[in-house]
């Protein structure tokens with residue numbers, strides 16, 4: 373699959389944006405619970421992208437932001453616990469990234485709640501769209517892949533990569 377060149381978030385075509393945040397096997401960390409949680413996050417991101425690009429309803433976008441907030445809190449907790457179990461050396465930095473993402477989402481949620489227009493026009497919808505890209509392509513596709521590499525290297529001589537769940 374060939375992706376269009378990315379020269380900045382504002383220049384992303386609709387086609388490449390949806391490609392970027394589509395779930396696929398290349399995103400798997402091969403721990404079933406985490407993969408299922410990541411897939412749900414990517415599906416939510418895609419829904420958010422559709423609403424944004426169709427200039428959909430602000431209320432719908434707010435509801436998705438609330439849902440994402442709940443899903444992320446549960447996912448981050450689960451992931452951090454598992455990373456502690458496997459002794460991941462980058463855990464503290466990874467936790468800090470999670471914390472920052474929750475704080476950023478709270479700012480976006482507050483702005484979405486204060487916004488009065490019934491449709492999405494410019495901010496804060498754009499900020500939310502950029503946030504979702506940072507979460508999927510920036511965090512899951514990069515930072516989460518780092519711990520996956522660690523987990524595989526650390527147990528390269530064993531069959532079990534992740535603790536039994």
Ligand SMILES: [Fe+2]
Pocket residue numbers: 410447451512516
């Ligand atoms: Fe994750």
Ligand SMILES: [Fe+2]
Pocket residue numbers: 451466470511515516
């Ligand atoms: Fe993570």
